[in-house]
Amino acid sequence: MAARPRGGDSRGFLRIAILLGSFWEVRAGQIRYSVSEETDKGSFVGNIAQDLGLEPRELAERGVRIVSRGKSQLFALSPRSGSLVTAGRIDREELCAQSARCLVNFNILMGDKMNLHPIEVEIMDVNDNAPRFLSEEMNVKIMENTAPGVRFPLKEARDPDVGANSLQSYQLSPNRHFSLDVQTGDDGTKYPELVLERALDREEEAVHHLLLTASDGGNPLRSGTSCIQVTVVDVNDHSPVFALLQYQVTVPENVPVGTTLLTVKAIDLDDGINGEVTYSFWKITKKSLQVFQLNSLTGELSTLQGLDYEESEFYEMEVQAQDGPGRLTRTKVLITLLDVNDNVPEVTVTSVSSSVPEDTLPGTVIALFYLQDRDSGKNGQVTCTISENLPFKLERSIDNYYRLVTAKHLDRERLSAYNITVKATDGGTPLLSTETHISILVTDTNDNPPTFSYASYSVFISENNPRGASVFSVTAQDPDSDKNAQVTYSLAEDTLQGAPVSSYVSINSDTGVLYALQSFDYEHLQNLELRVTARDSGDPPLSSNVSIHLFILDKNDNAPEILYPAIPTDGSTGMELAPRSAEPGYLVTKVVAVDRDSGQNAWLSYRLLKASEPGLFVVGVNTGEVRTARAILDRDSLKQSLVVIVQDHGEPTLSATVTLTVAVADSIPDVLADLSNLASPIDPDDSGLTLYLVVAVAAVSCVFLAFVIVLLALRLRKWHSKRLLQASGGPLAGVSASHFVGVDGVQAFLQTYSHEVSLTADSRRSHLIFPQPNYADTLISQESCEKSDPLLTAIDFQESKDEAANTQPQRPFQDNPISDSLAWAFHHFFLWKRRIPDADSWD
Numbered sequence: 001m002a003a004r005p006r007g008g009d010s011r012g013f014l015r016i017a018i019l020l021g022s023f024w025e026v027r028a029g030q031i032r033y034s035v036s037e038e039t040d041k042g043s044f045v046g047n048i049a050q051d052l053g054l055e056p057r058e059l060a061e062r063g064v065r066i067v068s069r070g071k072s073q074l075f076a077l078s079p080r081s082g083s084l085v086t087a088g089r090i091d092r093e094e095l096c097a098q099s100a101r102c103l104v105n106f107n108i109l110m111g112d113k114m115n116l117h118p119i120e121v122e123i124m125d126v127n128d129n130a131p132r133f134l135s136e137e138m139n140v141k142i143m144e145n146t147a148p149g150v151r152f153p154l155k156e157a158r159d160p161d162v163g164a165n166s167l168q169s170y171q172l173s174p175n176r177h178f179s180l181d182v183q184t185g186d187d188g189t190k191y192p193e194l195v196l197e198r199a200l201d202r203e204e205e206a207v208h209h210l211l212l213t214a215s216d217g218g219n220p221l222r223s224g225t226s227c228i229q230v231t232v233v234d235v236n237d238h239s240p241v242f243a244l245l246q247y248q249v250t251v252p253e254n255v256p257v258g259t260t261l262l263t264v265k266a267i268d269l270d271d272g273i274n275g276e277v278t279y280s281f282w283k284i285t286k287k288s289l290q291v292f293q294l295n296s297l298t299g300e301l302s303t304l305q306g307l308d309y310e311e312s313e314f315y316e317m318e319v320q321a322q323d324g325p326g327r328l329t330r331t332k333v334l335i336t337l338l339d340v341n342d343n344v345p346e347v348t349v350t351s352v353s354s355s356v357p358e359d360t361l362p363g364t365v366i367a368l369f370y371l372q373d374r375d376s377g378k379n380g381q382v383t384c385t386i387s388e389n390l391p392f393k394l395e396r397s398i399d400n401y402y403r404l405v406t407a408k409h410l411d412r413e414r415l416s417a418y419n420i421t422v423k424a425t426d427g428g429t430p431l432l433s434t435e436t437h438i439s440i441l442v443t444d445t446n447d448n449p450p451t452f453s454y455a456s457y458s459v460f461i462s463e464n465n466p467r468g469a470s471v472f473s474v475t476a477q478d479p480d481s482d483k484n485a486q487v488t489y490s491l492a493e494d495t496l497q498g499a500p501v502s503s504y505v506s507i508n509s510d511t512g513v514l515y516a517l518q519s520f521d522y523e524h525l526q527n528l529e530l531r532v533t534a535r536d537s538g539d540p541p542l543s544s545n546v547s548i549h550l551f552i553l554d555k556n557d558n559a560p561e562i563l564y565p566a567i568p569t570d571g572s573t574g575m576e577l578a579p580r581s582a583e584p585g586y587l588v589t590k591v592v593a594v595d596r597d598s599g600q601n602a603w604l605s606y607r608l609l610k611a612s613e614p615g616l617f618v619v620g621v622n623t624g625e626v627r628t629a630r631a632i633l634d635r636d637s638l639k640q641s642l643v644v645i646v647q648d649h650g651e652p653t654l655s656a657t658v659t660l661t662v663a664v665a666d667s668i669p670d671v672l673a674d675l676s677n678l679a680s681p682i683d684p685d686d687s688g689l690t691l692y693l694v695v696a697v698a699a700v701s702c703v704f705l706a707f708v709i710v711l712l713a714l715r716l717r718k719w720h721s722k723r724l725l726q727a728s729g730g731p732l733a734g735v736s737a738s739h740f741v742g743v744d745g746v747q748a749f750l751q752t753y754s755h756e757v758s759l760t761a762d763s764r765r766s767h768l769i770f771p772q773p774n775y776a777d778t779l780i781s782q783e784s785c786e787k788s789d790p791l792l793t794a795i796d797f798q799e800s801k802d803e804a805a806n807t808q809p810q811r812p813f814q815d816n817p818i819s820d821s822l823a824w825a826f827h828h829f830f831l832w833k834r835r836i837p838d839a840d841s842w843d
Helices: 007-020 056-061 092-096 668-673 689-705 707-728 746-752 782-786 817-834 837-841
Strands: 025-027 030-036 044-046 064-067 075-078 083-086 103-110 115-124 137-143 151-153 167-172 178-184 190-196 207-216 223-233 246-252 260-263 278-283 292-294 300-303 314-322 328-338 346-352 355-357 365-372 382-386 392-396 401-406 417-426 433-443 456-462 470-473 488-491 505-507 513-516 527-535 543-553 561-564 576-578 587-590 592-594 605-611 617-619 625-628 639-647 655-664 758-761 766-769
Touching: 030 044, 056 064, 064 075, 092 115, 167 178, 167 190, 178 207, 190 207, 246 260, 278 292, 292 314, 346 417, 346 433, 365 382, 365 433, 382 392, 456 470, 470 543, 488 505, 505 527, 561 655, 576 587, 587 655, 605 617, 617 639
Parallel strands: 030 115, 137 223, 246 328, 355 433, 456 543, 576 655
Antiparallel strands: 025 030, 044 083, 064 103, 075 083, 103 115, 151 190, 167 207, 178 190, 207 223, 260 300, 278 314, 292 300, 314 328, 346 365, 365 401, 382 417, 392 401, 417 433, 470 513, 488 527, 505 513, 527 543, 561 592, 587 625, 605 639, 617 625, 639 655, 758 766
């Protein structure tokens, strides 16, 4: 047992106990100790094992522990020595402010018997705080005609320590005009006053700087300073006077922030600046300065933040009124808070058994909890109840502790778990309550297999997933407990496409998370069926299965593939034909493309990306059909180059392009005349187009001026051709095949469209007859047009009778301006020649 204090020696014994860090006693069944603040963590407080009549090793065996009402644990039990030690640094000022005694109360719980022993520890003050002034600088204004001996109150310093460690004395720096006098109030507070010792002369010295030092009586001695600035002003013979010597107000703690609590008012009979009064705090704690604000002009006192009755019930401060020159007066302001039921009761569960065997006897303690409410009076009176029709009841213990005990036998086959709602209600208006839920599990044998939420699962995953990515998570529930509820997961041994399922996916045996072991490709695998087995760890183990259907979702990872027109492999350029007589909407060809993706990713659209003759052809958005957009004019080029783009509708969009070459002509002469135009069209935007046009116009002009000379030359070539035909025995015997089929691209043209050609010859002309298909055209090389072959001048290419009347000169400057102009000129010459019946008889 702890020793009791005895007579007059108790003071000496207390000092020794403070130095040792421990003092305790037992009175009326309560154990008391004492310890100095700011001691290191683990400092000795008292031998709790001895005072409880236990051995140190019995503390852990019997479940002895500290039950504290506060939110922070200040003390701890040392299981090795059986002593009560500090759990951390203890700040007496934080716990008890400036109270004369600082007591901390808590309980020691005997876990095996659930008995409580109250403990009281007194926290002894040490000199760990230095005196501090509210402000580091004070301004004092003194009239220059003030008589010596006048006193000027100064703001006092604050020291949160108590006793000898608190503020003890003030000291003023040496000077010839002022001295310091310290007054002691009824509550023991020391108030410094500045005494004028010698008359002031503003013209001699307008400002005086002093240093005020406040010291405590601790060991070691601590002090704080504040600078005093004394300003000498002109005469001001009236001081402000408050309407009341003391202002009082009582407000509820839940007033809104910014509410004006009261207004102080002082009157100064002086005029002008001497009568202008300003208000400021004179004496106020640092904490109150954060809660209240004072309007310096109106004197309105309002709140800066919410008030809390539980934090502070009463506020006291002093307000000063000062006129322009500096004369001031003070008044006291008292603010009392009314408690409002704004705190709900708190239920602190101290000890609880999470599981109870079903054969537990009635009266067994299941849980121990503590009730408290921070409000006061009826607002802090708490009652406790639990749900009805439960095999449990509440028993009140000491000091607002309650025990939850069994009231009857438990039957797990009827109910395996209980969710007990503990409701705590206070007596305030309105009533506030809080609920705490305690779950009690009744243990049983392994008679329940793991169960899944659904009989099967459907899982969707996009293709091209990263290897090792999480696919899905399955969870099986087992209502049993401990090992009987520990579930492990595994995959059934199945095969897919000749490979085991385990080569596609794996499962985490503990969490049930499925992982992809490879990157899936929708084009090769669309779905995967799995069976997952969940097995508990009971004896014997129980299990259940679930089916998982894994569906692979398509992604837009394949660009469109163009099937037609195919890229030639023989080095030629594939061409399509379009007759000049084609009407708008005439089908020239069709672009065929496919996409290996599915759904929207395989939905293709076609678009004309580039054309050598804009507006002549259009492409079907959905069909890919290339049709004429308007009638083909004679000025249109023989060779048209189109670039068609095929796009899918995936995200992102993928595309492919194909270049089409369309030959526009009505007859072989047109082809032969415009063969030089088969070169790739020049971009209409080419910067050199203007130069080509100028050269072409000049060339055409020169050609027409040379027609007379050309006619004479043709007659000579005609005469020479007759001789040559007679010598060779046939009109086309000497014509090289390369003139017709040796051009790059003609083979592709003949492979695409079939044309029937027949040759007839007589003594004067040769004819090429083309049966009329949907469109007829051919291509020859530019080389064959440029050769001066007598035979070619003797051949007349007969056009179809429908096209003969519509023959117009082809528009010059279409592709190559120079070659087009020359070809156009020669073409008109042959037409003119055909229209003069006796042109062949010219000599």
